[in-house]
């Protein structure tokens with residue numbers, strides 16, 4: 285594989301850590317951006333770490349010194365956090381993304397080749413009006429039910445359109461050709477479950493929280509009903525999806541944004557699996573009506589046939605393997 289210079293925003297986050305390790309293991313040179321400093325181990329993997337806000341011009345200028353071939357733009361305010369402060373969510377999620385699309389455009393023009401822009405979208409772009417509708421609809425395709433019910437979902441759906449606009453339509457009235465400098469590609473992640481971090485700020489956090497609490501022998505009160513169902517994925521599959529989409533030949537891609545799925549258990553099924561592994565665990569359900577409402581508006585599962593057909597997407601971890609081979613050994617080691 286050719287060594288590339290890759291810009292990674294949100295490098296200090298859940299996905300950022302795993303992606304940073306993966307990209308540098310493959311010999312790429314990574315420029316990392318995050319609000320918070322990276323650990324010395326993660327910092328040592330990077331060519332440069334820029335600590336700062338993606339809304340800050342100085343941060344963009346520092347990144348622009350490099351010839352960057354790919355941008356993985358992960359920095360964002362997640363669903364629960366953005367819903368608690370919608371205006372900040374909009375600034376970080378939309379204006380922040382716009383800054384990096386503009387950076388990609390300038391870099392692509394300067395280097396005379398398109399910069400690949402990898403975007404982590406989400407199932408929060410979907411919005412289903414009632415639980416009955418959700419159960420009746422089942423798997424949603426990319427174009428179904430695009431009526432987001434959170435600021436985060438609104439931001440991400442708009443960003444998907446911004447990516448398409450910058451790639452295909454940018455300044456379309458200009459006498460010069462201004463398109464073709466960005467190659468925007470994205471996946472809509474389900475809830476991601478990591479063995480190494482306890483997430484904060486996501487509405488799908490009940491699954492990882494349940495597992496991490498049990499491993500620490502702490503009781504857990506789940507904030508959704510036992511029948512609550514949304515799709516989930518193991519972190520290694522999520523990171524692999526982004527990297528494989530980046531590597532896919534452009535001529536194979538029939539769309540810019542892809543659904544990706546792996547497994548879609550109910551909260552009760554997750555609790556059962558956790559209880560089997562940690563028999564002393566105490567899991568109770570005390571649904572928070574408002575957070576439950578958000579989960580109910582997200583699809584029970586996704587149709588990811590376009591990703592499978594176009595770039596060979598296939599999850600390697602089903603629920604059982606995620607639990608037995610990824611979560612259980614790593615989490616047990618971490619808390620022992």
Ligand SMILES: NC(=O)c1ccc[n+]([C@@H]2O[C@H](COP(=O)([O-])OP(=O)(O)OC[C@H]3O[C@@H](n4cnc5c(N)ncnc54)[C@H](O)[C@@H]3O)[C@@H](O)[C@H]2O)c1
Pocket residue numbers: 293294295296297298299300317318319320336337338339357358359360361362376380404405406407472473474475476477483484485486488
């Ligand atoms: N984790 C999931 O289940 C999931 C699901 C769907 C989509 N996503 C998307 O994947 C991306 C990464 O998610 P994650 O789970 O790693 O989130 P995270 O919250 O763990 O990481 C986000 C990182 O971005 C940084 N950040 C936030 N605001 C910033 C700013 N203004 N300037 C600079 N850095 C800033 C944070 O410090 C953090 O390190 C996000 O765009 C998220 O929307 C995640």
